[in-house]
Amino acid sequence: MWARARRACTPLCGFPPHLLKRSLGRDYHPLCLKCQRCKMHLNAGQHAEYDERPFCRNCYLKLFGPRGETQIPLTLSVSSFAL
Structure with a gap:
C-alpha cells in the first residue's frame, strides 16, 4: 500500500x-x-520488526529466535560428550 506521508x-x-x-x-x-x-529488499507486510527495524523472516529467526546469535552462546567442552 502506498501512502503520501508528512514525515520522514x-x-x-x-x-x-x-x-x-x-x-x-x-x-x-x-x-x-x-x-x-542481509539488505534484501522487503515487501510491505511480509517481514518482521525488532526495535523498530525491519528484518526478513530468515534473519529475524537467526538473530532473535530461540537460539539466536543475540542469546548467550552455548559452550560445550569435549568432556560433555558421551563416547
Whole structure:
C-alpha cells in the first residue's frame, strides 16, 4: 500500500517524505524497506520488526529466535560428550 506521508521515512533514512510504503504501522521509502542484516529488499507486510527495524523472516529467526546469535552462546567442552 502506498501512502503520501508528512514525515520522514524512518530514523534509518532521514530523506524528505514522498510516496511511501506502509508496513506494520510504519512508513518506508521503497528503497529503505530492506532487511537490516542481509539488505534484501522487503515487501510491505511480509517481514518482521525488532526495535523498530525491519528484518526478513530468515534473519529475524537467526538473530532473535530461540537460539539466536543475540542469546548467550552455548559452550560445550569435549568432556560433555558421551563416547
